[in-house]
Amino acid sequence: MARSVYVTGIDRGDGRQAVELGVMELLTRQVDRVGVFRPLVHAAGPGEPGSDHVVELLRNRYRLDLPSAELYGLTYEEAAALQAAQGQDELVSTLVDRFRALERKCQTVLVLGTDFADTNIPDELAFNARLANEFGAWVLPVVGGHDEDPQAVIAEVRNAHRAYRDLGCSTLAMIANRVAPAAKQQIQRALTEKLPIPAYVIPEEPALAAPTVAQLVEATGAEVLLGDAAGLARDVRSFVFGGAMLPTFLTALTEGALVVTPGDRADLVIGSLAAHAAGAPPIAGVLLTLGQHPGPNVMALAARLAPGTPVAVVPEGSWITAAALTHLEGRLTSASPRKAEIALGLFELHVDTAELTSRIELSRSERVTPMMFEHELLERARAARRHVVLPEGTEERVLRAAEVLLRRNICDLTLLGDPDSVRRKAASLGIDLPHEGAGQNRAQIRIVDPATSPLRQQFAEHYTRLRAHKGMTVELALDVVTDVSYFGTLMVQEGIADGMVSGAVHSTAATIRPAFEVIKTSPGAAIVSSVFFMCLADKVLVYGDCAVNPDPDAQQLADIAIQSAETAAQFGVEPRVAMLSYSTGTSGSGADVEKVRKATELVRGLRPDLLVEGPIQYDAAVDAHVAATKLPGSPVAGRATVLIFPDLNTGNNTYKAVQRSAGAVAVGPVLQGLRKPVNDLSRGALVEDIVNTVAITAIQSQNPEGAAK
Structure with missing residues (x-):
């Protein structure tokens, strides 16, 4: 059993939820059965069970298959009554029993300490220390540095370390959180010099502290008149209270501001939304006071001016409303996945996750779950950051994926499109795209308009040389290269970007055709083909080709098999290749079976080092019991990891059937056989799919030979 981790603090306001999320991310990368335990929780109401927004966030985000009730010990009210009646020893004993019941079902547990808010626990630090010791858990104390002097932060971290050490705790590391960005290096140097264990300093992130419009609506009991889910998820960075005339009022608007004004000031309402629509500046929304609803017109x-932008109304006046809004801070909940990504990006940028993981003493699971595979993709992409171009720069899903990729420091990006349109669209969705060059050691973004880019002439001349045999001229090419798919492909070809991902709104042909014309196939590949990584509950299989080649002949099928085996190996899947057919071994005959049999022999001749079997039926390829009957002694049968389908009809239908019926996560299609990586998205791709595909593309570009093969 790996040692569990107990995240705790010394006072409220330390922002440790971001640390708890970051530690959970580390644990789920290593093992597949991670539990979360909150020893004490606030009750939802008198006599009601307790619940906690961070526990529910972790439970939903990491798909914990555990009953919610098992993730909590006692409510604070129950704990106080038990301690008053039977003493603290009995209270601790009860919490240990509940922790052990959860621990037996898990490989490790993340414990969330008390929140130092209305808890009525005497010496709360010592109580958390005792629980951590009884649980046998590492302690990870978090010290808040919001509005604190650097010397005060340093002293508080050292005092906290001494306090937990003197109470007998095994301290994993120390974290100073929410410190002033300008003081980060000073605090980091001092703690590194003065502490015997690792110390990490995480700066204040305004986007985490900012509440969302939805949280403000909940806190004030406002009635929402207009606004969609994306609008309600926007961060509120400041407040502008309307009282001045419109020309003066407009000068006070700032990006992310919530406009608070009486409902009868139609001029301010319309003026604010018109400014938002123009992108100067994009506001968070409008909150109307005094219970006054504007007229229907x-x-x-x-x-019409700003679709999706929230407009809400409260019955109170501006003074009471301002008092209710002033002290609200953002919080991580399952309803705010964007904030979770921001928190993870911040944690991963400022904490040495490799060092922290090694200290936790986790042994990596032999099972590979979908989540573990996805984590591995992001880690490998981040380890050697590459530059990926996304041609569909104004598409909502692409923008949301871009924010995740940048926040998590996964790769540098170029978005194609008119810069004003891209940023206006992002702002309307509440997406915060950094400006070019913002942030040291952070993933960078550029927004490029193919129509006005200085690269347009260079690309046109290059494309003319490539297609001169087809009658291409520079004049025609100047129009061709303004197409975002061609422009993005030429960026990859010219080495300005390392890879391209498109297809969220473009067809497969529109994405792949430029790659065929410009990048072309690798010398070692006969054709371009594709694979899907099929993430099942306990393993990852590779399916090929399910997206590109309708009816490959034996030579092409052999090429697909070799390419797919190499792609599998590049992504950590040991290749054991099954050449699928409706017949196993010598039991059947016919043209289709003979094609697979011939392709199998070609693979063996070209790559004698590969384990390959065929023709073989799907059940014999993946089920050891069936394999023992149909192909006893085969090194592949029953253990296949790379499954090659005889045609596109079979492959495409099979991957979709497994995806839908078995609940598998299908990552792809991943193109193989091009000189440089270009990957296509399904037009139904989710934000998570885009993030994974970009990560795969970045990894392919880290190993040009592997990508080309």
């Missing part, structure tokens, strides 16, 4: 115009 004003509301209709507001809906």
Whole structure:
């Protein structure tokens, strides 16, 4: 049993939820059965069970297959009554029993300490230390540095370390959180010199401290008149209270501001939304006071000016509303996945995750779950950051994926499109795209308009040389290269970007055709083909070809098999290749079976080092019991990891059937056989799919030979 981790603090306001999320990410990368335990929790109401927004966030985000009730010990009220009646020893004993019941079902457990808020626990630090010791857990104390002097932060971290050490705790590391960015290096140097264990310093991130419009609506009991889910998820970075005339009022607007104004000020409502629509600046929303609803004509115009932008109303006046809003801070919940990505990006940028993982003493699981595979993709992409171009720069899913990729420091990006349109679209979605060059050691973004880029002439001349045999001229090429797919492909060809991902709104042909014309196939590949990584509950299989070649002949099928085996190996899947057919071994005959048999022999001749079997049926390829009957003694049968389908019809239907029926996560299609990586998305791709595909593309570009093969 790996040692569990107990994240705790010394006071409220330390922002440790971001640390708890980051540690959970580390644990789920290594093992597949991770539990979360909150020893004490606030009750939802008198006599009601307790619940906690961080526990529920972790439970939902990491798909914990555990009953919610098992993730909690006692409510604070129950704990106080038990301690008063039977003493603290009995309270601790009860919490240990509940922890052990959960621990038996898990490989490790993340424990979330008490929150130092209305808990009525005497000497709360010592209580957390005792629980950690009884649980046999590492302690990870978090010290808040918000609005604190650097010397005060340093002293508090050292005092906290001494306190937990003197109470007998095994301290994993120390974290100073929410410190002033300008003081980070000073604090880091001092703690590194003065502490015998690792210390990490995480700066304040305004986007985490900012509440969302939805949280403000909940806190004030506002009635939402307009606005969609994306609008309600926007961060509120500041407040502008409307009282001045419109020309003066507009100068006070800032990006991410929530406009608070009486409902009868139609001029300010319409003016604010018109400014938002123009992108100067994009606001978070409008909160109307005094319970006054604008007239139907004003509301209709507001809906047309800024679709999705929240407009809500509260019954109180501006003074009472301001008092309710002033002290609200953002929090991580299952309803705010964007904030979770921001928190993870911050944690991964400022904490040495490799060092922390090694100290936790986790032994990596032999099973590979979908989540573990996805984590591995992001880690490998981040380890040697590459530059990927995304041609569909104004598409909502692409923008949301871009924010995740940048926040998590996975790769540098170029978005194609008019810069003003891209940033206006991002702002309307509440997406915070950094400006070019922002942040040292952070993933960078560029926004490029193919129509006005200085590269347009260079690309046109290059494309003309490539297609001169087809009658291409520079004049025609100047128009061709303004197409975002061609422009992005030429960026890859010219080495300005390392790879390209497209297809969220473009067809497969529109994505792949430029690659065929410009990048071309690798000298070692006969054709371009594709694979899907099929992430099952306990393993990852590779399916090929399910997206590109309708009816490959034996030579092409052999090429697909070799390429797929190499792709599998590049991504950590040991290749054991099954050449699929409706017949196993010598039991059947026919043209289709003979094609697979011939392709199998070609693979053996070209790559005698590969384990390959065929023709073989799917059940014999993946089920050891069936394999023992149909192909006893085969090194592949029953253990296949790379499954090659005889045609596109079979492959495409099979991957979709497994995806839908078995609940598998299908990552891909991943193109193989090109000189440089270009990958296509399904037009139904989710944000998570885009993030994974970009990570795969970045990894392919880290190993050009592997990508080309």
